[in-house]
Amino acid sequence: MNSSLVMDIMQQALLVILKISLPLLGISMIVGLIIAIFQAATQIHEQTLTFVPKLVTVAFLLIIMGSFIISIMTEFITYIFSLMTKLT
Template identity: 50%
Template sequence: MSETLLFDMMRQALLIAVRISAPMLVVALVAGMIIGLFQALTSIQEMTLTFVPKVGLMLAVFWVSMSFMTTALSDFYVGQIIPLIAGD
């Protein structure tokens, strides 16, 4: 395996990791901003108010985007990693 091939595979793997994690991270960011704004406007400083909705929304987004995540990861392995291991 050449050095350029290794770096290209690492770049593609990192890109897949970003694509897979982006939906959950975006939802956590948006929910955190909305809840933080709500807390600042109402002066409510309850810790469970930030934790419970973010976890619930992240679980919902994970459940909805699970097929996309599985497809993206399996396509990467089938298209890139397995042929590299098999030597094709």
């Protein structure tokens, strides 16, 4: 195993992490921004007002994107296992 192969594996792992987490984090940040604007406009500063909508949004996105996340992870695991068989 040479350093270029290790760097390729790390690059693929980072891309998988970004593909999985960016949609969830992006939507969560947008919901948080909308709620922060609402709180600033109404001067309601309740902590649960930000937590519950973000939690519901992320849970809903996980339900919708579950098959996409599993397919991305399956492709990466297949890639890793194919590299492991080539090592012997």
